[in-house]
Amino acid sequence: MNKILRVNMSDLTCSFEDVPQKYRYLGGRGLTSAITCDEVPPTCHPLGPNNKVIVATGVVTGTAAPTSGRISIGGKSPLTGTIKETNSGGMAGQKLARLGITIVVEGQPREKGKFWLLKVDKDGAELLPAADKWLAKGLYETYPLLFAEFGEKVGIIGIGVAGERLMANAGICVNDPENRPSRYAGRGGMGAVMGSKGLKAIVIDDEGAPGVPIVNKEVFDTGRKKLVEALRTHDVTKPGGALNTYGTAVLINIMNEAGGLPTRNFSSGRFEGAAKISGEAIHEACKKRGGVGKTGHGCSPGCIIQCSNVYPKPDGTELVSVQEYESVWAFGADCGIDDLDVTGELIRLCNDYGVDTIEAGVTIGVAMEAGLAGFGDGKKAIELMHEISKGTPLGHILGNGAAATAKVFGVVRCPTVKGQAIPAYEPRAVKGIGVTYATSNMGADHTSGYTIAPEILAVGGKADPFAVEKAELSRNFQSATAVIDSSGYCLFIAFAILDIAEGFEGMVETVNGVQGTSWTMDDVTRIGQEIIRKERQFNQAAGFTPAHDRLPEFMKYESLPPHNTTFDVSEEILDQVYAF
Numbered sequence: 001m002n003k004i005l006r007v008n009m010s011d012l013t014c015s016f017e018d019v020p021q022k023y024r025y026l027g028g029r030g031l032t033s034a035i036t037c038d039e040v041p042p043t044c045h046p047l048g049p050n051n052k053v054i055v056a057t058g059v060v061t062g063t064a065a066p067t068s069g070r071i072s073i074g075g076k077s078p079l080t081g082t083i084k085e086t087n088s089g090g091m092a093g094q095k096l097a098r099l100g101i102t103i104v105v106e107g108q109p110r111e112k113g114k115f116w117l118l119k120v121d122k123d124g125a126e127l128l129p130a131a132d133k134w135l136a137k138g139l140y141e142t143y144p145l146l147f148a149e150f151g152e153k154v155g156i157i158g159i160g161v162a163g164e165r166l167m168a169n170a171g172i173c174v175n176d177p178e179n180r181p182s183r184y185a186g187r188g189g190m191g192a193v194m195g196s197k198g199l200k201a202i203v204i205d206d207e208g209a210p211g212v213p214i215v216n217k218e219v220f221d222t223g224r225k226k227l228v229e230a231l232r233t234h235d236v237t238k239p240g241g242a243l244n245t246y247g248t249a250v251l252i253n254i255m256n257e258a259g260g261l262p263t264r265n266f267s268s269g270r271f272e273g274a275a276k277i278s279g280e281a282i283h284e285a286c287k288k289r290g291g292v293g294k295t296g297h298g299c300s301p302g303c304i305i306q307c308s309n310v311y312p313k314p315d316g317t318e319l320v321s322v323q324e325y326e327s328v329w330a331f332g333a334d335c336g337i338d339d340l341d342v343t344g345e346l347i348r349l350c351n352d353y354g355v356d357t358i359e360a361g362v363t364i365g366v367a368m369e370a371g372l373a374g375f376g377d378g379k380k381a382i383e384l385m386h387e388i389s390k391g392t393p394l395g396h397i398l399g400n401g402a403a404a405t406a407k408v409f410g411v412v413r414c415p416t417v418k419g420q421a422i423p424a425y426e427p428r429a430v431k432g433i434g435v436t437y438a439t440s441n442m443g444a445d446h447t448s449g450y451t452i453a454p455e456i457l458a459v460g461g462k463a464d465p466f467a468v469e470k471a472e473l474s475r476n477f478q479s480a481t482a483v484i485d486s487s488g489y490c491l492f493i494a495f496a497i498l499d500i501a502e503g504f505e506g507m508v509e510t511v512n513g514v515q516g517t518s519w520t521m522d523d524v525t526r527i528g529q530e531i532i533r534k535e536r537q538f539n540q541a542a543g544f545t546p547a548h549d550r551l552p553e554f555m556k557y558e559s560l561p562p563h564n565t566t567f568d569v570s571e572e573i574l575d576q577v578y579a580f
Contacts, residue, residue, distance in 0.1 A: 002100030002210075005125055007118055009197045010049070010107030014118075014125040019102070025515055027059035029085040030486035030531050032074025035104060036083055037534050042541035046078035046189075047166055047196040048108075055096065055103040055157065055202070058488015062097025062212040063220070065510045066228050067490045069093045069300030071157075071174065076542075077188035079168040079359070079401055080418040080443040083538040086190055087485060089299035090174030090183030092155035095206035096120070097488070109198035115164070116198055119150070121205040130200040136161060138352035138389070139173055139181035147179055150203050156181075158201035160354020163191035165391055167399030169359045170195060173351070176299055176308075182321050183299055186356030187420065188442060189401075212514065220513025223506040227493065230503025231304055234496040236459065243307035243492065244296050246279030248325035251424075252333075253278045258456055258465065259562045260429035262422070263333045264375045265365040266415045268561045269426045273338025277328050281340060282309055291316020305492055311344050320348040326446075329424035330361020335368060336375030342382070349385045355399065360385070362421035363402045370409035413554050417444035418544070427551055428560040428567045430455050432463060432470035435569060436478065439549045439577040441535040447491055449477035453498060460498030468569045471576035478577070479528030486531065487511055529580055536578060546575050 003016045026034055032054040044050035054074045061068055071093030077084035096103070099122060109116070115130035134142050139160045146156055156175045163170035170191030174183040214220050231237045242250045255261040256274035263271040275281065286293035286309065293312030298305075299322070310321045323344055331337060331346040346364075350357045364381050367373060373380035387395035397408050402421045406414035415422040420443025427434025432451030440448035451473050453459040463473060484491055489507065497504040508521055519527070555567040 003102070005101050005103045005120065007103060007105045007125070007127070008107045009105065009109050009116070009199065012109070012116070012127050014127060016124075025517060026486065027061070028056055028070065028072040028087065028486040028488055029074070029482060030527070031056040031102060032072045032085050033083060033531055033535050036074050036076065037538045039104075040076055042076075042538050043543070044076065046076045046081065046193060051076045051193055051196070053105040053190065053194050053197060053199070057093050057097035057102070058486060059511050059514055061488030062094045063214065063510070063514060064302070065224055065489070066231060067303045067305055067493055068488045069302055070488050070490055071096065071185070072485065073172055073185045073190050075190060075193050077190065077442070078192050079189035080420050081542060082418055082442055082544060083535045084188040084190060084442055085485065086172070086185040086187045088172070088174045088183045088185040089303070089490065090155070090176050091300065092157045092174045092202075092204055093488065094301060095155040095204040095209070098206045098209035098211050099204070100210060100212070103202065105194070105197050105199055108196060114198055115200040117200055118202045119205070120202065122208045122210070134200060135164065139354060140352050143175060143179065143181045146201060146203065150205065152179065153205070153207070155204040155206070156201055157204070159191040159194050160352065161389055161391070162354045162399050163195035164200070165396070165399065166192045166195050167355070167388070167396065168192055168404070169355045169363070169399055169401045171354055171356045173354055176321065177301060180321055180351075182351050184351075184356065187358065187445065191354055214514050215516030216513045218513075219509050223509025223513055226502045226506025227497070227510065228304065230496040230500040230506065231493060234499060236457070236495040237305045237492060243305055246283050247295055247307050247309050247323070249277070249279035249282055249323060249328050251279070251325045252328065253280065254456065255425060258429060260426040260456070260465070261329065261333050262415070262424060262426045264336045265334060265369045265413055266422070266426065267413070269429045270562050271333035271338075274333060276338040277332040277340055277343060279325070282311060282323055285340060286310075286312060289314060289316050292318045297321065303490065305490065307492065311340065313341070319344040320351065323347060326424050327357035327361065330358050331364065331381065334361055334365040335381055337378045337381065339378055342378035345382060346385060349382070349389075353385070353389050355388065358423050359401050359421045362415060363398050363405050366402045366405045366411050366414060367398065367409070369411050369413060370405070372409070413558070414552055417551060418548055420444050425452055426560060428555055428565050429563055430465040431468050431567070431569055432465070432473050434551055434567050435470045435474040435574060435577060438551050438574050439474065440478065441532060441539055447481065449474050449481055450491070450494065451477050453494065459495050466565065468573060470569065471573050475577050475580065476525070478532060479525050482528040482531040483524045532578070549574050549577075
């Protein structure tokens with residue numbers, strides 16, 4: 001990172017400034033959270049003039065480090081009211097990193113309803129009026145227009161109609177290697193914050209960019225080789241391994257067997273139609289239908305795990321990329337739908353309208369609970385999604401997420417924490433991930449501390465999913481995750497580095513090689529805890545207390561089939577997570 005680009009939407013100016021010394025060794029989530037804490041008033045309205053959108057690349061993003069193309073986007077969430085970092089793969093991260101720029105978008109246009117486009121390249125940055133043809137349309141129509149205007153090799157960070165309409169479930173979209181609008185910094189509603197700034201898209205052209213300087217190339221190369229070897233030999237991440245062959249949806253059958261696959265708005269932990277929407281079913285459909293269908297697809301250049309897919313229609317033409325675990329579960333098991341063509345269409349609509357698939361699927365599940373559709377009714381689920389695009393009153397309710405929908409329709413079984421939908425692991429059947437959901441600084445978020453690794457997959461050791469003493473486990477995973485999110489690596493490298501010490505060493509060494517630091521593996525915990533502590537201080541100043549670090553009440557008294565368990569982790573244990 002060489003410069004901070006400040007984009008003032010109030011006076012429509014762009015200016016560059018040197019990076020302060022205190023940010024010198026920060027990247028990704030560490031940087032977005034630091035700037036948010038330093039510059040955003042914790043009590044500000046998320047859609048008001050005092051919130052900001054910070055776009056930062058990880059430390060190793062833009063280098064030859066494997067599977068390192070992530071980009072972080074931060075600010076205050078309109079969905080949760082907490083601090084937020086949401087990240088994405090795709091093309092933008094590496095391009096922005098090679099330009100050496102972190103973007104801070106602040107203020108709001110004086111002309112309400114007016115949208116702009118930010119163009120960034122090696123020569124600087126400028127704001128351009130957004131053409132009418134780019135607005136109020138689906139992103140499958142808008143992105144080709146942008147590529148036609150700016151060239152096929154740019155990276156695009158943009159919002160859909162949900163972001164333009166300031167819906168709290170609006171995500172921020174990044175183009176994939178084939179320029180689909182399919183990679184999302186989806187969670188927390190940061191697309192609405194970008195929309196509130198009047199910013200439709202950021203176009204990044206890295207032609208002639210200086211690239212990412214590496215202070216110690218020998219250390220970097222040594223670390224890169226160690227990490228590549230770990231990723232290529234671990235059963236989960238290697239070529240032909242679980243993720244490469246079946247994608248993240250390989251977890252559908254695994255979680256269903258464990259009785260922890262949330263079904264029909266979290267009323268059960270097992271779905272009778274799981275096999276029909278599994279990673280194995282996706283893999284088989286891609287082979288059988290042929291055409292463009294494929295598994296083992298990469299979401300960004302340099303990814304050697306390649307867990308994405310391109311799902312075909314029956315005639316072999318493309319339906320959507322990507323059908324991944326959380327999205328298939330949200331529209332599948334949680335809505336009682338066992339048809340991949342239906343889940344694929346619902347995911348495609350999320351990509352098109354610019355909303356997070358997890359929040360959208362859980363919202364439809366809540367709507368089904370409210371009687372707006374029957375569980376399993378895929379046709380009606382698609383109709384409900386179209387309401388978001390139409391901008392109807394119902395569309396605005398659904399577009400503001402599961403908690404808003406449950407409140408409007410009086411649904412008691414509302415699976416959210418701090419206003420954000422719980423993802424695809426039932427906390428009554430897997431207690432550690434429940435602790436992470438409850439205590440994460442950013443609302444329910446499995447990626448904040450993925451204890452599923454030891455609890456279900458026996459990666460990084462083996463933990464009993466039903467044991468309640470999980471404060472230390474969740475704390476350690478949350479701290480390590482904060483560092484991975486700051487490094488620019490995909491979180492999926494965790495599978496390999498948890499089991500293979502040399503891989504962990506390699507990750508740290510690549511960071512040291514880029515920065516010229518001498519961090520050790522022991523520093524990972526310290527750095528992660530510093531990031532989490534800073535985020536928690538922001539939330540406390542915004543009015544959050546330990547009482548907000550709790551799961552929904554119904555999970556304490558509704559027993560979950562098939563194990564017939566409740567979430568019985570005590571409040572004392574939950575409060576221990578941040579006792580550091």
